[in-house]
Structure formats: C-alpha cells, structure tokens
Amino acid sequence: MAKAAARKTAPAASPSIERRPALAGRSTAATSAKVEVLPPAERMSLRAPEASVAALSKALGVTLPNKPKTSASKGGRTALWLGPDEWLVIDEAGNDPLADCAKVTSLHSAVGISHRNIAIAVTGAGAAATINAGCPQDLSLDAFPVGAASRTILGKTEIVLLRTAADAFRVECWRSFSDYVFTFLSEGSRDAAV
Amino acid sequence: MLLIRCPYCQEERPELEFRNAGEAHIARSANMAGETDDDFEKFFFIRSNPKGIIYERWRHMHGCARFFNAVRDTVTDKFVMTYKAGEPKPSKLPGVAK
Numbered sequence: 001m002a003k004a005a006a007r008k009t010a011p012a013a014s015p016s017i018e019r020r021p022a023l024a025g026r027s028t029a030a031t032s033a034k035v036e037v038l039p040p041a042e043r044m045s046l047r048a049p050e051a052s053v054a055a056l057s058k059a060l061g062v063t064l065p066n067k068p069k070t071s072a073s074k075g076g077r078t079a080l081w082l083g084p085d086e087w088l089v090i091d092e093a094g095n096d097p098l099a100d101c102a103k104v105t106s107l108h109s110a111v112g113i114s115h116r117n118i119a120i121a122v123t124g125a126g127a128a129a130t131i132n133a134g135c136p137q138d139l140s141l142d143a144f145p146v147g148a149a150s151r152t153i154l155g156k157t158e159i160v161l162l163r164t165a166a167d168a169f170r171v172e173c174w175r176s177f178s179d180y181v182f183t184f185l186s187e188g189s190r191d192a193a194v
Numbered sequence: 195m196l197l198i199r200c201p202y203c204q205e206e207r208p209e210l211e212f213r214n215a216g217e218a219h220i221a222r223s224a225n226m227a228g229e230t231d232d233d234f235e236k237f238f239f240i241r242s243n244p245k246g247i248i249y250e251r252w253r254h255m256h257g258c259a260r261f262f263n264a265v266r267d268t269v270t271d272k273f274v275m276t277y278k279a280g281e282p283k284p285s286k287l288p289g290v291a292k
Contacts, residue, residue, distance in 0.1 A: 068203040068258070083258035084202050136195060136208035153210055153256045 022118050022178045032126025033189040037182065038119040038170070042091040044098055048108035049085060055106045060089065060097055071149040071162060080149035080162060088149075088160055088172070090119075117160075118178040122185055123168040126192035131161065131169055133188030141166060155184050196271070198252070201278045202260045215251040217241050218263045219283055245269060247290065249283060252276070 027036035057063045062074040064087055071080045076093030089097045101110040122130050128139040134155035149162040160172040173181040196209040223229050248268050253261045265274040274287050
C-alpha cells in the first residue's frame with residue numbers, strides 16, 4: 001500500500017513524462033523560402049451556433065469571424081473560420097482558451113487539441129509557391145489576402161492554412177502527419193522558383 | 195481540375211477538397227419498419243442514373259466540411275449550380291434549356 005502511494009506521488013519532472021513535441025526545432029532554408037517548425041501553442045476546436053457567438057467572443061477576447069476564409073487576431077490569440085459553425089482558436093501567448101470558454105453558459109463545444117496539431121511556418125518570397133507544390137488553392141494576394149485562413153489539403157494530408165503576412169504562412173497539420181508535411185514543404189521550397 | 199462552388203464558402207474551390215455523396219433529394223421514410231420490401235428496395239437501391247442533369251449531394255470534406263447539393267450534367271461533367279443542404283430542388287436551372 002505504502003509503495004503504491006509513493007509511486008503515485010513521483011516527482012513531476014521524472015523522465016517518463018518529459019514532453020517531446022514532434023519535429024521540435026527542425027527547419028530548412030532554400031533560396032526562396034524557409035520552412036520551420038513553430039513552438040508549441042494552445043489550440044482549441046470550437047463549434048457553436050450563431051446565438052452563442054457573441055458570448056464566446058467576449059470570453060475569448062477575440063471576435064469570432066463569421067465570414068468564410070477569414071481570421072481574427074488579438075493579443076496572441078487567433079480565431080480561424082473553418083466552417084459556418086466551426087473555428088480553430090490558436091493561443092501563442094500561453095493562455096488556455098478552454099479555461100476562458102468554460103465560463104460561458106450558452107451552447108457550445110470546445111475541445112482542446114493543443115497536442116494534436118503541429119504548426120509549420122513557411123516564409124520568404126517563394127512561400128506561396130512552396131505551399132502550392134501540394135495545395136490546389138489560389139494563394140495570390142487577391143484571392144488569399146493576409147489574415148485569410150482555410151482548411152484545405154497539401155498532397156495527401158489535410159492542413160489548415162493561415163496567411164500571417166504577404167510572404168508568410170502558418171501551416172497547421174496533425175501531429176502524425178507532420179513528418180510528411182514537413183518533408184513535402186521542404187521539397188516544395190527547393191522547387192519554388194521566384 | 196474542376197472548380198466547384200461551395201455555397202457555404204461562397205467561392206469556387208478545387209475539386210480535390212470535395213467528396214461526392216450520392217444522389218440528393220432521396221427522402222427517408224419516417225416509419226422505416228413499416229415499409230414494404232418493394233418500397234424499401236426503391237429507397238435503398240434504386241437510383242435514377244440519368245443521362246443529363248442529375249441532383250447530387252457533395253461534401254466540402256477538406257474545407258468547411260459541410261454537405262450541400264449540386265446540379266451536374268452527367269454528359270459534360272459540368273456543374274450547373276450548387277445550393278445549401280435542405281433547400282428545395284431548384285425549379286429553374288441557369289443556362290439549361292427545358
């Protein structure tokens with residue numbers, strides 16, 4: 001009995017629970033684009049009917065966008081429109097959006113997916129060409145302006161794409177796909193001629 | 195690549211983001227257990243498979259993930275129009291003589 005209790009209270013920093021983010025710190029640089037794995041962030045998948053949007057926006061501190069292919073950002077927190085009642089909320093400031101949503105009483109579904117996704121930054125003059133190596137969407141600035149966000153595909157996998165600047169994108173993919181996505185983007189960046 | 199207009203995203207998106215989900219406007223009986231075998235066969239197996247205009251369900255799988263309906267020509271593979279799920283069958287089709 002005493003042994004079991006002692007095991008339960010093992011020190012929190014034991015090596016068995018060390019967190020190892022996928023691909024941590026990996027990056028490649030080609031002449032026209034750089035592909036780089038971003039640090040871990042808090043993420044939440046949020047689904048809610050229109051009646052709850054105002055209350056959720058207030059709790060999160062960022063207005064949930066209601067226009068297709070748009071995003072809204074405030075204080076290190078970004079809300080990406082994925083569908084008519086679906087958002088991806090990314091917090092890079094270390095605050096948990098789930099905790100903010102827990103206070104909201106109106107109908108919604110908030111699921112923590114911080115560890116499910118890996119974010120990869122693609123930056124440089126050839127950033128759009130790099131992603132277009134496997135993504136069929138029109139990524140010209142007219143069709144996909146800064147702040148535009150969309151769920152789409154890259155090669156064989158589903159990604160969520162966010163344009164953070166004219167020559168910078170954030171690619172969110174599932175952790176188990178991240179090796180494929182990173183390699184695909186690295187190959188694409190080598191091919192991307194500007 | 196085909197460009198398909200998603201009525202929820204309100205723009206044309208590449209076909210790779212979409213999945214076909216069979217014929218549209220097939221009403222499911224509210225009393226399935228009371229259906230005769232012949233009626234159930236019609237509901238479950240029999241599809242119109244026309245040469246020409248067909249009404250289909252599509253899903254914007256790798257986009258907004260919503261189901262919607264599309265009118266397509268099976269001869270030319272051209273999309274005539276798309277509309278949101280739950281909306282009635284359009285009575286007038288743009289650019290189609292009949």
